[in-house]
Amino acid sequence: MFGNMGDMTQMYHKYKKLQEVMKNTIIRARESGVLIDITAEMKVKDVKIEDETLLDPSRKEDIENAIKAAIEKGQTKAQEVAMQKTKEILGFDPNDLANMMGGGGAGGSMPSIPGM
Incomplete structure (x- = not known):
């Protein structure tokens, strides 16, 4: 049902690595004399x-x-970095959740729900 336990363990370790990278990645933004440091976790x-x-x-x-x-x-900038790091570490595009979840069908869109 859940696939190979080794695959799940590997994904868990990748996710933990991603969390650590996001926590330690600092983005610096400067605007009109103000400097902000923000993590990739926002x-x-x-x-x-x-x-x-x-x-x-x-x-x-x-x-x-x-x-x-x-x-x-x-x-x-932090959102851009987070997307890049997610692709690098987890190996998928977080924008492609419909396909990742096995839904999406043709064109990757969710099916329409009558009355919605």
Whole structure:
């Protein structure tokens, strides 16, 4: 039913390796004087204000916007890195879940459900 137990063990070890790689992969994003370090797991590890003029209370909105933009830039890059690492370590494209789950049929799309 579950296939070869050795295959399951191998996949488990690959998955654990992927988790470790994602945890230790740091992506650096810089935006308008703000530097963000984020892991491939999407966890913010560090925030630095490189442009000290942003600390002026009159520039509150500027710093808020810069922090938000840097986080978004880091998250986008982290998603790309996570996809790449998943392909490298697990050996499949996470975007191809329908085919991986044995569904998908022609064209890889899910069947339509009447009334939905």
